[in-house]
Amino acid sequence: MTEQQWLKMYRETVHPLYGYMARRTRGNRELTEDIVQESYLRALDDWNRKSVPDSPLAWLKRVARNILIDYLRQKRWVNKENLDLIPDSGNQTSKDQFESLEIFLAISALGRKKARILEAFYYDGMSIREIAKEMAISERAVEGQLRRARQSLKSLLPDSRPNGGKNE
């Protein structure tokens, strides 16, 4: 991989990757930038040692997601009661962000299939039809899986959450 190929790949993937991560951090700019930056640095190291994957964006998304989950898990247990752990961003309060990130962490704790369908619907803004097409299943099946995933998520979220789960 030459420097030109590397930068071309970066320019092609940075916008979708940033959007993917920003939706999961509920627009927390600083956290999103850190994770995007770290994802590219890991990509450079990994791809130089091995080879460029078939789908660089998919690889980057997977790594970015894992970085976010690791980050949240660590912060959650170290600063459980500190609502300022996530810096302020845009028009959202730290409290809202924490709640959203708590939900994201709970989603990531679900099974892979449930997490995928919930993230696609709630974070990536995909319609039932789009998800059905991507997962190669019927729309009814998507609705059923989405319903079951929501129930699973609900059981994971504690009532002690800042808003008691009312926004869900």
Add this chain to the structure above:
Amino acid sequence: MNEIYEPDNQFLERLEWQLSSEYRRASRLKPSSRKIAIPRRIVAAACMVGILMTGVAVIKAADYIQDSWRKKIEIARAETEIKLRKAHLESARELESRAEMRFSNGLIREEEFRMIQIAVKRAELDLKKSLLNLDEVKVSGEVPRNELYAPLVGGRDFVSERLKIEIEMIELDSEQFESRVKRYKQLVEKGLARGDELSQIQAEIASRKVMIDKIQERLDLRKRFVDGEVTAQEVEIRDRMTVAERNLNLAQSKVDSLKERLKRLKSLESERMINPMEIKQMQYALDAAQAELELAALEMDVLKKLK
């Protein structure tokens, strides 16, 4: 699209610059990363070459170890032989010193003392030959070679050196026979021994002279090979011819000697002085010697055609 989900330009520019710098740094620190650009076919070929080279290296190492062990074994064998030769020489010398006293006291004949002296010389030559073999093994790591077309070892012509020792050995044999001739002549003169016995010893001496001549021819041939005048193949044929010729001469000499003895026995038989069985035995011996002669002649013919 909500702009909070879009990166700002400042971040994009900063990240691009950082990734570009990181790329160059990684390239400097990890030149091996270039291998990504190498076509897989070339990488596969290089791997194959690597595997083959490793295989060859392993085989070479195994050969080296094997050769090293072989060399150690051959050296040990040569050293053991030298120890035995030295012990034999010491014993011969001891015997010689005792025999010298007995000879000066008139307890043994001169011929007997002479025989012991020759035995000492033979032991010395045996030791000399063993030391020569050890020198060769130490350089070549292999069993000493005696073919006339064998290469020089460490620039030294061990083949010629061994042939010269062989000549010295045969000369000792001749010396031994000559001392017996001297004694037999006296015995024949006194009527205590038969003339045919004397002629048999003289035939042995003649055959030793032939052997020395043939070895000398081999030495000349060896020299011509070392000087590059003849090829290994020519040397092999000529050497075989020399050996065949020697065998032919020896067989001829044996036949002549046996014929002479048979003639004498027959004359004695007419005078009824011997057992007829002795004539039969002599006839058998003559037939065998003639068969050997024919075989040697046949071999000579074959080699001449090859030449």
